[in-house]
Amino acid sequence: xxxxxxxxxxxxxxxxxxxxxxxxxxxxxxxxxxxxxxxxxxxxxxxxxxxxxxxxxxxxxxxxxxxxxxxxxxxxxxxxxxxxxxxxxxxxxxxxxxxxxxxxxxxxxxxxxxxxxxxxxxxxxxxxxxxxxxxxxxxxxxxxxxxxxxxxxxxxxxxxxxxxxxxxxxxxxxxxxxxxxxxxxxxxxxxxxxxxxxxxxxxxxxxxxxxxxxxxxxxxxxxxxxxxxxxxxxxxxxxxxxxxxxxxxxxxxxxxxxxxxxxxxxxxxxxxxxxxxxxxxxxxxxxxxxxxxxxxxxxxxxxxxxxxxxxxxxxxxxxxxxxxxxxxxxxxxxxxxxxxxxxxxxxxxxxxxxxxxxxxxxxxxxxxxxxxxxxxxxxxxxxxxxxxxxxxxxxxxxxxxxxxx
Amino acid sequence: xxxxxxxxxxxxxxxxxxxxxxxxxxxxxxxxxxxxxxxxxxxxxxxxxxxxxxxxxxxxxxxxxxxxxxxxxxxxxxxxxxxxxxxxxxxxxxxxxxxxxxxxxxxxxxxxxxxxxxxxxxxxxxxxxxxxxxxxxxxxxxxxxxxxxxxxxxxxxxxxxxxxxxxxxxxxxxxxxxxxxxxxxxxxxxxxxxxxxxxxxxxxxxxxxxxxxxxxxxxxxxxxxxxxxxxxxxxxxxxxxxxxxxxxxxxxxxxxxxxxxxxxxxxxxxxxxxxxxxxxxxxxxxxxxxxxxxxxxxxxxxxxxxxxxxxxxxxxxxxxxxxxxxxxxxx
Numbered sequence: 001x002x003x004x005x006x007x008x009x010x011x012x013x014x015x016x017x018x019x020x021x022x023x024x025x026x027x028x029x030x031x032x033x034x035x036x037x038x039x040x041x042x043x044x045x046x047x048x049x050x051x052x053x054x055x056x057x058x059x060x061x062x063x064x065x066x067x068x069x070x071x072x073x074x075x076x077x078x079x080x081x082x083x084x085x086x087x088x089x090x091x092x093x094x095x096x097x098x099x100x101x102x103x104x105x106x107x108x109x110x111x112x113x114x115x116x117x118x119x120x121x122x123x124x125x126x127x128x129x130x131x132x133x134x135x136x137x138x139x140x141x142x143x144x145x146x147x148x149x150x151x152x153x154x155x156x157x158x159x160x161x162x163x164x165x166x167x168x169x170x171x172x173x174x175x176x177x178x179x180x181x182x183x184x185x186x187x188x189x190x191x192x193x194x195x196x197x198x199x200x201x202x203x204x205x206x207x208x209x210x211x212x213x214x215x216x217x218x219x220x221x222x223x224x225x226x227x228x229x230x231x232x233x234x235x236x237x238x239x240x241x242x243x244x245x246x247x248x249x250x251x252x253x254x255x256x257x258x259x260x261x262x263x264x265x266x267x268x269x270x271x272x273x274x275x276x277x278x279x280x281x282x283x284x285x286x287x288x289x290x291x292x293x294x295x296x297x298x299x300x301x302x303x304x305x306x307x308x309x310x311x312x313x314x315x316x317x318x319x320x321x322x323x324x325x326x327x328x329x330x331x332x333x334x335x336x337x338x339x340x341x342x343x344x345x346x347x348x349x350x351x352x353x354x355x356x357x358x359x360x361x362x363x364x365x366x367x368x369x370x371x372x373x374x375x376x377x378x379x380x381x382x383x384x385x386x387x388x389x390x391x392x393x394x395x396x397x398x399x400x401x402x403x404x405x
Numbered sequence: 406x407x408x409x410x411x412x413x414x415x416x417x418x419x420x421x422x423x424x425x426x427x428x429x430x431x432x433x434x435x436x437x438x439x440x441x442x443x444x445x446x447x448x449x450x451x452x453x454x455x456x457x458x459x460x461x462x463x464x465x466x467x468x469x470x471x472x473x474x475x476x477x478x479x480x481x482x483x484x485x486x487x488x489x490x491x492x493x494x495x496x497x498x499x500x501x502x503x504x505x506x507x508x509x510x511x512x513x514x515x516x517x518x519x520x521x522x523x524x525x526x527x528x529x530x531x532x533x534x535x536x537x538x539x540x541x542x543x544x545x546x547x548x549x550x551x552x553x554x555x556x557x558x559x560x561x562x563x564x565x566x567x568x569x570x571x572x573x574x575x576x577x578x579x580x581x582x583x584x585x586x587x588x589x590x591x592x593x594x595x596x597x598x599x600x601x602x603x604x605x606x607x608x609x610x611x612x613x614x615x616x617x618x619x620x621x622x623x624x625x626x627x628x629x630x631x632x633x634x635x636x637x638x639x640x641x642x643x644x645x646x647x648x649x650x651x652x653x654x655x656x657x658x659x660x661x662x663x664x665x666x667x668x669x670x671x672x673x674x675x676x677x678x679x680x681x682x683x684x685x686x687x688x689x690x691x692x693x694x695x696x697x698x699x700x701x702x703x704x705x706x707x708x709x710x711x712x713x714x715x716x717x718x719x720x721x722x723x724x725x726x727x728x729x730x731x732x733x734x735x736x
Binding site: 178179180182183184185186187188189191255256296297300301302303304305 | 618
C-alpha cells in the first residue's frame with residue numbers, strides 16, 4: 001500500500017457537531033479511507049489535533065500563499081478585481097493556474113467588462129475557462145436593467161452571482177456608517193439603508209430571474225432580515241460575512257484607524273450583534289476572510305484617502321473559533337461556514353472529509369494561543385484591524401491533494 | 406457689557422499640569438479646565454495686541470514655526486502668522502499649491518520633511534478629517550490643528566468661547582444656536598464640544614440633509630426650524646455654506662436656503678434682545694446672513710472674533726512651546 005496515514009486525530013466528519021477520534025488513510029491525493037489506517041510507514045501523528053477540511057475562502061482579493069498557508073486555506077475564490085480584471089477567458093485561465101501547486105485558486109468572473117457595471121462580460125467563455133461564479137466586484141451594479149440581464153444569463157448557465165451590496169447613490173463617497181462615531185470624527189458617512197436598499201433590489205431581481213445570488217457580505221440587522229425572509233420564500237439566496245463585522249463595531253475607526261476602514265464600513269454595535277444572531281440561526285452561510293492586503297502606500301494616509309480592506313486570511317480560523325468558544329455554533333457548523341458551504345455554492349467537489357474526495361485537510365490545534373501582530377504577518381501586508389488581539393487556534397499541518405504543504 | 410474675570414489666579418494646576426498635551430488636535434480630548442486655561446492665557450495677549458504700536462513679546466525668539474496649509478485659507482493663516490510673529494518666532498508659510506504635495510508626495514513624506522527642518526511647532530490645515538492627527542504622530546514638535554476636513558478647528562472654538570466670555574461675562578447657562586451646514590462643519594463640531602464642556606446649552610439648526618447623525622449624543626439639541634431654535638437664544642453662530650453644496654445636491658438654491666436658514670433682522674428679533682451674532686468668516690452675505698445683521702454695531706461680534714483669534718493663537722503657541730523653551734514646571 002502507498003500514501004500516508006493521519007492517526008490519533010479527531011476527524012471532523014460531515015454533519016457532525018464535533019470531531020471524532022478516527023484514523024484517515026490518504027492515497028493518490030484522495031481520501032482513501034475514513035476510519036482505517038493502512039499498514040504503511042508514512043504517518044502523521046495528529047494527537048490532540050482536529051483533522052478538518054481545508055478552508056475554502058470565498059472572495060479574496062489577492063493570491064497570497066504564505067497567508068493562506070498560515071490560515072489553513074487550501075482553496076480561494078479569487079475576486080475579479082485584479083489587474084487585469086477577470087473579464088476574459090485567458091485571464092481567468094491564468095488566474096486558476098496561479099496557485100499551483102500549493103493552492104487551488106477558483107477565479108470569479110467579472111459580471112461586466114472592466115467591472116464598469118454597464119457592459120456584460122463573456123461569462124460563458126469564462127465559465128469554460130474555469131470561473132466558478134460571477135461577481136460584481138468591490139462595487140454594486142447601479143443599473144438595474146444590466147443587473148437583471150446578468151442574473152438571467154447566469155441562471156441559464158447555472159453560475160452563482162456574487163454581489164456587493166451598497167447602493168452607490170446612497171453610499172456616495174461615504175467611508176463610515178452614519179452614527180455617533182462618524183459624526184465625532186467628521187467622516188463622510190452613509191446610513192445603513194445603503195445596504196438594505198441594494199439587497200432589496202437584488203433579491204427582487206433574483207426572484208424575477210431565478211438566479212442563485214450570494215451576498216458576499218451582509219452586515220446589518222435589516223439586511224439580514226431581508227435575507228431571512230427571502231430564504232423563507234425559498235429563493236436561491238445565500239450570504240456571507242467576514243470576522244470584522246462579527247467582532248468589531250464602528251468605534252474601531254476612532255483615532256482614524258485606517259486598518260479598520262472596510263467596505264462595507266463597520267456598523268453599529270446593535271448591527272454587529274444582529275450578525276452574531278444570524279450566524280447562530282443559520283441565516284449566514286459563509287464566513288470568509290475578505291483578504292485584501294494593503295501596504296502603507298494605501299493605508300498610511302488620512303482616513304478618507306486610504307483604501308478600504310483588511311488582511312484577513314491568517315486570522316479567519318482563529319476568529320471563527322471564537323464563535324465556537326462562545327457557544328454560538330458547534331465546531332461542525334463552523335466548518336460548514338468555512339468550507340462545505342462555500343464548496344456547495346461554488347459547485348466544488350470539496351469541503352468534506354469523505355472517501356474519494358481530494359485530500360485537502362488541515363490539522364489544527366484549536367486552543368493554541370497566539371497574538372495577532374500586523375508587523376509580523378505572513379501576508380503581503382499586515383493591515384489587520386485585529387492587531388495585538390490575543391487569539392486561539394493554529395494550523396499545525398496542511399495537506400493539499402494529499403501532499404503536505 | 407463689561408468683562409468679568411471668571412478665573413482666579415490659583416484655579417489652575419501649576420506648570421504643565423494646567424495643559425498636559427503635546428499637541429492641540431481638537432477640543433474633544435480636552436478637559437474643561439484646560440480650555441479655560443488657554444482662555445485665561447489669551448487675555449494678556451488681547452491687552453498686548455491693543456497696546457499701540459509696539460505690540461511685541463519675544464518669548465518665542467529663535468523658534469521656527471511652520472504654517473503648513475494644504476487647503477486654502479486667508480484669515481486663519483494670517484492670524485497664525487501674526488500670532489507667531491508677535492511672540493518673536495520665525496514664521497514660515499507653506500502653501501500646498503506651491504509645494505511638492507502637488508507633485509504626488511504623500512502626506513507622511515511631507516510631514517517627515519517638515520520634521521527634518523527642525524520646526525519648533527507646526528500649524529496644519531488639511532482638507533481630510535484626521536490628517537493633522539496623522540502628521541502629529543510622525544513629527545517631534547507640537548502640532549496645532551488649524552482645521553482638518555469636517556473634523557475639528559479647535560482654535561476657532563477657543564476664539565469663539567473667548568468672544569462670548571468677554572461679551573456675555575460667562576458661558577455657563579448661555580443658550581447658543583449654531584445654524585448652517587453642521588454636517589460638513591469642523592467649526593460646528595469644535596464649538597459644540599467646547600461650549601458643552603463649558604456648560605452652555607447648544608442648539609444646532611441645519612437643513613435635514615446637512616444634520617449629522619447622532620449629534621444628540623454630544624449634547625446638542627437639533628432643530629430643523631430656525632425660528633423655533635431662536636427662542637431664548639443668547640448667541641447665534643452662523644456657519645459658512647460652501648457654494649458647492651448649493652447646486653441642488655443638498656439644498657436647491659441659495660435663495661431657498663436664505664429663506665429657511667438665513668439670519669435677517671426679523672429672525673434676530675426672535676432671539677433675546679441682547680443676543681450676540683457670530684460668524685467664523687468668510688461670510689456669504691445674503692446667503693446665510695443679511696448685511697444689516699452682520700454689520701449691526703451692538704449685536705455683531707464678527708470683527709471681534711477675528712481679534713480674539715490672534716490672542717488665542719498666541720496663547721496656544723506659547724503654551725505648546727513652553728516645554729521646548731525649558732519653562733519652569735513645563736519640562
